[in-house]
Amino acid sequence: MIDKLELLLALAKERHFGRAAEACGVTQPTMSTSIKQLEEILGVMLVQRGSRFLGFTPEGERTLDWARRIVGDTRAMRQDIGAMKGELSGELRIAAIPTVLGMVASLTTPFRARYPNVRFSVLSCTSSEVLGLLENLEADAGLTYIENEPLGKVHSIPLYQESYRLITSPDGMFGDRDQVTWKEVGQVPLCLLTPNMQNRRIIDRALREAGTEAHPTLTSNSIIVLYTHVKTGRWASVMPAKLAETLGLGDGVRTIPIVDPMVSYSIGLVVPQREPYTPQVAALMQTARDIAPTLQS
Template identity: 60%
Template structure:
């Protein structure tokens, strides 16, 4: 029954039989048959379909809520049973917004020191996708913004404050300044993250409030690509100070504080709101709270 519920959850998330089958590591006929068997056992139609997926039925929407709860509880039960016997083990699945990737090691390294039997998988994702993946049980936790857009029902642990820098090269426009304003930055030609990223939406809003939307010559969902283009000397970007510090700011690169206003946003760990929390998630939350209290993830 659990595998069929997992097929159903994947189908609802992917909205495609072929993609759901790929996610579950089975053939499309196997997934289709599993969903049909689930419908037969429940006595209701869950999916509107002909030869393709056409959405969930009203009954399917209600069953999906129960399916996620049952699968999550089953996974947590298995984790706890194994941890009581062998200590924590298995895979911890995390997603992080691109601007938070530079801090992942600060959180994960001490966690793995305490729990060497755990393997960690980290992917980069937009904030809205992190919340969707949490809801669909695709990840166990995420590093994302806590204060700019609705999070829904999640546990959260604030970790650090994100402040912004103009990353450019000495000799470029504004490149020799000690500080700059958002209005001044808005007059530059920039390379920025893509508009689906929450960091980009924050930057756009700050520049519009300063009087002018940003002018972009290049957009990417990769912080590394933006950094490389700035390092080449032709353009500038707006980057959180934590990721700029992680990537390295050596001459002729310059990381210049952006003021008026000095914008600050909160980054933290989010995890599903479940009681009790799965053992891997509970252990990660403990570690995150310790680091938040110590200020280890904050810049001086």
């Protein structure tokens, strides 16, 4: 049964029988047969079929909820029993929004000092993708905003408050100021993250509330792209203060606090609400609690 539920979750992710089969390392006929067998066991149709995958039936959607719970608990049981044999090992998969990537090492480094046999996989994605990966058991934990948009069924641990800076050259617009207002930021040609990023939505909201709007001359879903442009001293951007600090933009770039109003949002670690937590996730949560005071200082 568990292997069939695993295949069902893969189908939910890929939305295509062939790709789901390839991701699971089985043939497409094996995938189709396993789903049909699961339907026979449960006595309901789970998948809407035509010449291609058309989606899940209402019964299929409900089964997916149970599949995530059952498969998640099964994986947690295996990890928990495995941890009883000795030190923590295995892999922790962390999904993180781009603006927090600079501080991920503040979490992973002290964790690895305690548990050197645990490996990490860190994926950069949007805040909505973070939650989707957690829900579909494709990530063990996420780093994202925890109070701005609905999070769903997750447990969150606050890490720090994200505030914002105008990043510009000393001879750029407002480059000689000690602080700027959001209304003034609206006058600056900026390079910003793409609109599907929550950080960009936060910036756009702050500008609208100040009676203005962004005029980006470049957009990207990559912080590295923004960083390399700002680093030239010929581009400006709005970035979280901690990110700008971590990147170390150098003498040719100024980081100017944005006020009127002061805008801040809480960044935190999020994990699925599934107890008991695996030993790896429980240890990661404790590490997050331990480092939070240093990140807030």
